[in-house]
Amino acid sequence: MNFTINVWRQNGPKEKGKIATYQVSDISNDMSFLEMMDVLNNELIGKDQDPIAFDHDCREGICGMCSMFINGEAHGPDRLVTTCQLHMRKFKNGQTITIEPFRANAFPVIKDLVVDRSSFDRIQQAGGFISVNTSGNTQDANSIPIEKNDADRAFDAATCIGCGACVASCKNASAMLFVSAKVSQYSLLPQGKVEATDRVLNMVNQMDEEGFGNCTNTGACEVECPKGISIENIARMNREMLKASLK
Amino acid sequence: MSKLKSEIPEGSLAEKWTKHKAKIPLVSPANKRQIDVIVVGTGLAGSSAAASLAELGYNVKAFCFQDSPRRAHSIAAQGGINAAKNYQNDGDSVFRLFYDTIKGGDYRSREANVHRLAEVSTNIIDQCVAQGVPFAREYGGLLDNRSFGGVQVSRTFYAKGQTGQQLLLGAYSALSRQVAKGRVELLSRHEMVELVVVDGKSRGIIARNLVTGQLERHSAHAVLLCTGGYGNVFYLSTNAMGSNVTAAWKAHKKGAFMANPCFTQIHPTCIPVSGDSQSKLTLMSESLRNDGRIWVPKKIEDAQAIREGTIKPTDLPEEERDYYLERRYPAFGNLVPRDVASRAAKERCDAGFGVNKTGEAVYLDFSSAIERFGAEAAHVRGIQNPSDKDIKKLGERVIESKYGNLFQMYEKITAQNPYQTPMMIYPAVHYTMGGVWVDYNLMTTVPGLFALGEANFSDHGANRLGASALMQGLADGYFVAPYTIGTYLAKDIVTGKISTKSPEFEEAENNARKRIEGFLNNNGNTPVESFHRDLGKIMWSQCGMARNEKGLKKAIADIRSLRDKFYAEVKVTGKMNEMNPELDKAGRVADFLELGELMCMDALAREESCGGHFREEYQSKEGEAVRKDDEFAFVSAWEFSENDPGKSKLHKEELSFENVELNTRSYK
Numbered sequence: 001m002n003f004t005i006n007v008w009r010q011n012g013p014k015e016k017g018k019i020a021t022y023q024v025s026d027i028s029n030d031m032s033f034l035e036m037m038d039v040l041n042n043e044l045i046g047k048d049q050d051p052i053a054f055d056h057d058c059r060e061g062i063c064g065m066c067s068m069f070i071n072g073e074a075h076g077p078d079r080l081v082t083t084c085q086l087h088m089r090k091f092k093n094g095q096t097i098t099i100e101p102f103r104a105n106a107f108p109v110i111k112d113l114v115v116d117r118s119s120f121d122r123i124q125q126a127g128g129f130i131s132v133n134t135s136g137n138t139q140d141a142n143s144i145p146i147e148k149n150d151a152d153r154a155f156d157a158a159t160c161i162g163c164g165a166c167v168a169s170c171k172n173a174s175a176m177l178f179v180s181a182k183v184s185q186y187s188l189l190p191q192g193k194v195e196a197t198d199r200v201l202n203m204v205n206q207m208d209e210e211g212f213g214n215c216t217n218t219g220a221c222e223v224e225c226p227k228g229i230s231i232e233n234i235a236r237m238n239r240e241m242l243k244a245s246l247k
Numbered sequence: 248m249s250k251l252k253s254e255i256p257e258g259s260l261a262e263k264w265t266k267h268k269a270k271i272p273l274v275s276p277a278n279k280r281q282i283d284v285i286v287v288g289t290g291l292a293g294s295s296a297a298a299s300l301a302e303l304g305y306n307v308k309a310f311c312f313q314d315s316p317r318r319a320h321s322i323a324a325q326g327g328i329n330a331a332k333n334y335q336n337d338g339d340s341v342f343r344l345f346y347d348t349i350k351g352g353d354y355r356s357r358e359a360n361v362h363r364l365a366e367v368s369t370n371i372i373d374q375c376v377a378q379g380v381p382f383a384r385e386y387g388g389l390l391d392n393r394s395f396g397g398v399q400v401s402r403t404f405y406a407k408g409q410t411g412q413q414l415l416l417g418a419y420s421a422l423s424r425q426v427a428k429g430r431v432e433l434l435s436r437h438e439m440v441e442l443v444v445v446d447g448k449s450r451g452i453i454a455r456n457l458v459t460g461q462l463e464r465h466s467a468h469a470v471l472l473c474t475g476g477y478g479n480v481f482y483l484s485t486n487a488m489g490s491n492v493t494a495a496w497k498a499h500k501k502g503a504f505m506a507n508p509c510f511t512q513i514h515p516t517c518i519p520v521s522g523d524s525q526s527k528l529t530l531m532s533e534s535l536r537n538d539g540r541i542w543v544p545k546k547i548e549d550a551q552a553i554r555e556g557t558i559k560p561t562d563l564p565e566e567e568r569d570y571y572l573e574r575r576y577p578a579f580g581n582l583v584p585r586d587v588a589s590r591a592a593k594e595r596c597d598a599g600f601g602v603n604k605t606g607e608a609v610y611l612d613f614s615s616a617i618e619r620f621g622a623e624a625a626h627v628r629g630i631q632n633p634s635d636k637d638i639k640k641l642g643e644r645v646i647e648s649k650y651g652n653l654f655q656m657y658e659k660i661t662a663q664n665p666y667q668t669p670m671m672i673y674p675a676v677h678y679t680m681g682g683v684w685v686d687y688n689l690m691t692t693v694p695g696l697f698a699l700g701e702a703n704f705s706d707h708g709a710n711r712l713g714a715s716a717l718m719q720g721l722a723d724g725y726f727v728a729p730y731t732i733g734t735y736l737a738k739d740i741v742t743g744k745i746s747t748k749s750p751e752f753e754e755a756e757n758n759a760r761k762r763i764e765g766f767l768n769n770n771g772n773t774p775v776e777s778f779h780r781d782l783g784k785i786m787w788s789q790c791g792m793a794r795n796e797k798g799l800k801k802a803i804a805d806i807r808s809l810r811d812k813f814y815a816e817v818k819v820t821g822k823m824n825e826m827n828p829e830l831d832k833a834g835r836v837a838d839f840l841e842l843g844e845l846m847c848m849d850a851l852a853r854e855e856s857c858g859g860h861f862r863e864e865y866q867s868k869e870g871e872a873v874r875k876d877d878e879f880a881f882v883s884a885w886e887f888s889e890n891d892p893g894k895s896k897l898h899k900e901e902l903s904f905e906n907v908e909l910n911t912r913s914y915k
Contacts (some may be wrong), residue, residue, distance in 0.1 A: 012825070030521040032660075038526055038776070045829065046773045047819050053826055055314060057487040059527045061656065062412055063318040076661070085659050109459055111826045118435070121315050125427040129420035134299040134378045134725045136367070141376040142334060145388025155381035155406055158413060160315055189380045 001027045001088060005040060006098040012110050013116075017099070017109065033076060033086040034059060034066065054113040061085040061226065064161030067168070068113055069100040074165035074224045082163060082226045097247055101212050102168035106175070106211045117164050119210040120178060126206035127199035128182045130191050144190050154188040157181045159227050166221035166229075172213030177221040179207050180237035181229050197247055200240040251504075251884055251900040254686040255359045260906045261341075264363040267687070268730055271571050272737035279304035282736055282741070285452055285467040287439045289316030291411075293473030294418035295724030297503050301422075301430035303729060305736075308465060310454055310602060311432050312438045312489055312831075317419045320475060320487040321720060325412025325532035325653065326395065328717040330368040335392050338401040338801045341365045346907060348715060351397045351584050352680070352708020353858035353874060354909050355507070355882070357902060359687060360705045367726040368718050372404055374725060378417040382406050395713035396533055397584035397914070403714045408532050408652045414717055418724070429727025437463070438831065439494040440762075441755040442470065442501045442696065449498075449696035453755045457831060460824040463757055464752045466745035469695045469732060472498060472822070473724065476679035476701040478511065480839045480846065481791070482783020484676035484902050485517060485530040491835040491841050495702055503691040504898060506684035506704035506883040509850035510843065511713055512859050513792050514677035515541075515588035518660055519608040528675040529660060532653055533713040536581045538616035538646070539670070541588070543600040543609050545569045545706065550600045560602065560610055560669050565859075569596055579914040586710040586859045586872075587914060589674035593792050594870060596673070603671050605829060606910050612669035617642035674792060678716060680859065681849075682709040684884040688731035689723060692884075696764035699723035704882065709858025763823050766833045771816035775829060779836045782806065782843055790847050795863040799851040803844055807893065810840040841892045845885055848867075852897060855879045 002025040010017030031039075034056050041051035057065040066083040070076035076086045091097065099113065107115040123129050132138065158181070166199035183200050186192025192199070215234060222231045258266040274282065282305050286297040289311040291904070297309040311319060331344040344365040349356060372390070376382065383391040384403050392401040406413040425431040434454065441453035451466035477492035478484040499505050516531045544550045545567050552558045571591055573580045583591075592609050595601070602608050622644025625633040633641075643666050647654065657665050683691050683698035685705055690697050700720040707715065746752075789802035813836070821827040856865040856872035857879070864871045882900040 013421055028522055028524065029526055032526070035524050035526050039524060042774050042776060045818060046772070048820065050820055051829060053828055057313055057318055057489050058320060058323045059488055060322045060323055060529045062409070063313070063487060065313060065318050080655065081659055085656070086660070087659070089559075089662060114826065117314060121423070121433070121435075124420065125423040127882075129378065129424040130379045131424060132374075133302045134295070134374060134421070134727060134729065136370040136372045138377040141332070141372045142389050146384055147388055148384050148386050151381055151384040155383075155413070157642075158381050158416060161412075162315065185381065186379050188903075189379050189381065191377055221795070
């Protein structure tokens with residue numbers, strides 16, 4: 001298959017960026033999207049041009065490092081996959097593919113398609129933990145039974161990979177889905193209840209300080225989330241927030 | 248020849264760790280505040296160690312090359328984590344976990360280390376639950392378990408197919424809490440490019456900031472390498488694209504011995520290679536072997552017809568299928584250890600029974616499990632005389648609840664529906680048991696330099712059992728290194744801040760700069776990736792699932808000439824002081840090109856077959872591995888010398904077995 005690739009090129013955080021156009025040919029059906037990018041980059045190197053910088057690591061959809069806004073969608077046209085698991089069979093021969101970085105004020109571009117998502121780390125540091133020191137003497141793991149349904153829902157929330165697709169897909173660049181997934185995980189577990197009040201206040205406060213937008217319930221985040229994180233988590237976080245502010 | 252001091256404590260096996268812990272000198276809280284510790288890598292071992300050391304009061308700097316510590320490749324571990332909790336009352340115990348691990352490792356690991364691992368395994372589960380890790384639970388609210396290869400009890404704790412993710416996010420949350428407190432300074436998008444040794448002690452690192460390209464000096468009283476394994480030396484592996492050996496290799500070149508480098512784990516159940524442009528391989532969790540049955544056609548004509556697409560696997564009746572693991576190993580069946588399962592798949596495919604276009608794939612079939620679960624579900628629901636269709640539907644639902652995410656992943660990659668047709672799988676490089684040599688305290692041969700998790704060699708011998716990597720990473724990081732580091736640091740409390748202005752730091756930084764400039768000024772025209780691919784082909788064909796003297800000698804010569812070609816012809820675009828992923832890759836591949844040679848040398852020197860190391864010259868008539876305990880019950884520890892991997896010197900640490908009898912490993 002052959003494709004026309006429009007891709008965002010930007011040399012550094014303060015430089016001006018623009019769309020550049022390249023052609024790729026002989027791309028097989030079974031290639032992943034990033035393998036197609038590898039082919040393009042090796043061709044660029046052959047022509048003495050700077051390859052396109054993009055984030056990627058595990059290439060199996062779990063590390064959350066790959067990003068890319070492909071033809072107007074975070075992680076491209078397929079559902080429930082990250083860019084690294086998107087395959088070229090999802091595109092038509094001869095198609096034009098436009099690739100941009102995940103855009104948000106809180107995700108400044110570092111180079112080309114690489115953005116700085118350390119704001120997510122800082123939100124986690126604001127309260128995304130249970131304050132328990134390492135010790136060989138915590139109580140036995142089975143001493144508190146947890147209802148299976150709660151454990152399963154906590155797990156579903158905890159499968160968020162922190163890629164930022166929710167932010168990139170939101171017209172307000174809101175990080176509510178990401179933050180609420182973490183808040184939900186802990187609020188559903190007895191171990192997380194002790195610090196629930198401070199956690200939600202601190203994490204939401206940090207989210208606002210980082211410059212993420214507000215949630216206006218459009219639900220775009222849920223549609224584009226590669227892990228299918230539900231917006232029920234946002235509702236749960238709003239309830240947690242209300243409870244916390246009444247204390 | 249220097250003698251390797253393993254520092255294994257005296258006393259009976261079960262008491263060694265407790266007694267040793269009691270004797271480790273303590274560092275007072277006031278003194279801890281004066282001591283800096285560098286942790287390189289933020290996977291399970293690194294994140295847990297950094298968090299725990301910071302809680303104790305040390306000043307910690309944590310480095311990772313990813314954009315966030317949460318992305319380290321531990322995140323991709325699927326199946327589970329072992330612990331000797333005996334919640335299932337099926338006869339598990341610390342001793343049994345110890346014994347299974349020693350046996351699984353084909354008697355090439357240290358008894359004392361493995362017993363300690365089994366002892367602390369239970370603490371890990373307690374700690375993780377307290378952190379809010381959402382393990383799978385039963386309806387009564389208690390933790391659920393499943394089985395993994397090479398064992399006959401259910402001791403594996405899991406969180407669907409994302410156990411590594413959940414454990415890493417737990418450790419990352421503990422780390423984040425310490426970052427918030429100012430106890431840990433986090434340096435993401437940083438890569439260690441040199442170890443700095445001052446007066447024979449590890450005193451810091453040179454790191455490259457991968458955003459600005461600047462070289463930075465960081466000093467510390469101790470450095471912990473938690474940098475994972477080196478499976479990417481094979482180019483295609485289940486490792487992440489960025490996983491590399493650079494930190495460990497730079498330490499090796501500064502005096503840290505590499506132990507058993509040839510011990511590589513080839514995982515039996517990965518999605519087969521589909522084409523030349525493939526950049527990585529994807530694992531299908533070992534947990535699938537709980538319910539999936541592995542087979543190839545009995546008749547070679549059928550295998551050929553399947554390859555040509557004239558018949559489908561579902562067309563073949565039961566009696567025409569060869570469930571070769573069940574046939575060869577009736578006691579363990581599809582749950583034999585990984586090395587055994589991988590070799591058996593290779594044997595069938597080499598004999599012409601492979602089932603995909605390349606002839607390198609076997610089936611992993613869930614149809615019997617779907618039928619069994621479906622019938623069970625129908626019975627529970629009181630459905631009388633259910634139709635085959637109903638049973639299939641109900642069974643598929645059970646399978647989906649157990650392995651849904653893995654089935655989805657398989658379908659996304661291969662465009663085939665594994666509920667309808669059996670999965671195709673083939674072995675792929677997954678884990679490296681070998682690594683930096685460490686003593687019982689996890690200290691390397693460079694004083695002050697420690698290695699944790701997959702980066703060290705100590706616990707898995709010649710083959711790692713499933714669900715044991717997560718256990719070891721967290722054991723080292725939470726419960727071992729934070730204690731044992733005291734043996735070294737207690738002597739370092741009066742040293743004071745380490746200066747980064749010493750000639751040693753200067754020299755290390757200059758070396759790194761020269762190396763980088765060498766790449767950028769090279770007038771070659773071949774991209775880095777091409778050399779990496781070629782190295783991978785050599786390693787896979789000569790130092791992979793089967794090895795022999797002739798092949799290994801050829802591989803050594805081929806790697807040496809490939810290395811010369813690399814320095815003559817490699818082309819790296821861009822500049823030094825900017826984000827430059829090609830430059831990062833060049834540095835990593837340069838180190839793989841040296842490591843590969845050492846791995847082949849190690850494989851050549853070990854004239855026996857054990858675990859994942861299978862020398863064709865040493866096999867029984869039935870094709871099983873033949874170990875030679877009289878000559879090779881030792882750890883190979885290689886010392887870098889004369890600036891040439893080919894001139895590395897072999898040191899031997901004899902392994903003594905006082906608590907288990909060395910038997911021929913049998914899973915029949």
